[in-house]
Amino acid sequence: ETGVTQTPRHLVMGMTNKKSLKCEQHLGHNAMYWYKQSAKKPLELMFVYSLEERVENNSVPSRFSPECPNSSHLFLHLHTLQPEDSALYLCASSRTAGAWPEAFFGQGTRLTVV
Amino acid sequence: AQSVAQPEDQVNVAEGNPLTVKCTYSVSGNPYLFWYVQYPNRGLQFLLKYITGDNLVKGSYGFEAEFNKSQTSFHLKKPSALVSDSALYFCAVRDSGDYKLSFGAGTTVTVRA
Numbered sequence: 001e002t003g004v005t006q007t008p009r010h011l012v013m014g015m016t017n018k019k020s021l022k023c024e025q026h027l028g029h030n031a032m033y034w035y036k037q038s039a040k041k042p043l044e045l046m047f048v049y050s051l052e053e054r055v056e057n058n059s060v061p062s063r064f065s066p067e068c069p070n071s072s073h074l075f076l077h078l079h080t081l082q083p084e085d086s087a088l089y090l091c092a093s094s095r096t097a098g099a100w101p102e103a104f105f106g107q108g109t110r111l112t113v114v
Numbered sequence: 115a116q117s118v119a120q121p122e123d124q125v126n127v128a129e130g131n132p133l134t135v136k137c138t139y140s141v142s143g144n145p146y147l148f149w150y151v152q153y154p155n156r157g158l159q160f161l162l163k164y165i166t167g168d169n170l171v172k173g174s175y176g177f178e179a180e181f182n183k184s185q186t187s188f189h190l191k192k193p194s195a196l197v198s199d200s201a202l203y204f205c206a207v208r209d210s211g212d213y214k215l216s217f218g219a220g221t222t223v224t225v226r227a
Binding site for chain 2: 002004006031033035041042043045048050055056090092094096101102103104105106107108110
């Protein structure tokens with residue numbers, strides 16, 4: 001148990017659906033991340049929030065929309081996805097300064113787009 | 115810009131033999147370096163980190179890593195591998211004081227009995 005919780009663990013959605021992934025941490029971290037992990041590809045950084053402000057958006061398609069309402073919660077809203085968006089979506093959190101800068105990851109949401 | 119290279123997609127070793135997983139990095143400032151392990155259908159699990167101080171850092175499950183500034187490397191090592199060490203290993207780097215964490219492509223370790 002890392003202290004970062006992602007829900008749901010598995011999600012199957014059609015291409016016209018709207019769904020949201022949720023990530024929660026109560027570690028006192030001030031940075032949160034969304035990563036996409038596809039089979040046989042490197043881990044792709046999608047979004048970074050630092051102190052609830054989006055500081056990184058790595059050319060992610062607009063069908064992925066992040067939201068960070070407070071420092072403990074991070075969402076990824078999904079809309080009109082494509083089959084190639086099927087992947088493991090990982091949330092992580094960390095401190096941006098101090099002696100413990102390591103990121104802690106959630107278990108991930110396995111997304112399948114049909 | 116920062117980046118991480120893991121030159122080996124796969125490492126195979128026999129149980130009881132030493133295990134080394136290679137990592138080199140590039141960062142403009144001072145590096146924070148990390149190793150993570152991922153078991154099937156799970157998230158990434160933190161193993162160890164280098165922030166400052168001793169170049170040899172020890173982490174979970176008997177793993178250690180050596181920071182070499184001149185070679186910009188941070189290789190992961192275990193003196194005696196176990197079958198249960200079979201997993202996907204990721205090296206990561208962050209510029210100190212920055213928030214962006216970059217990962218290597220990962221190395222699949224298979225330890226045979």
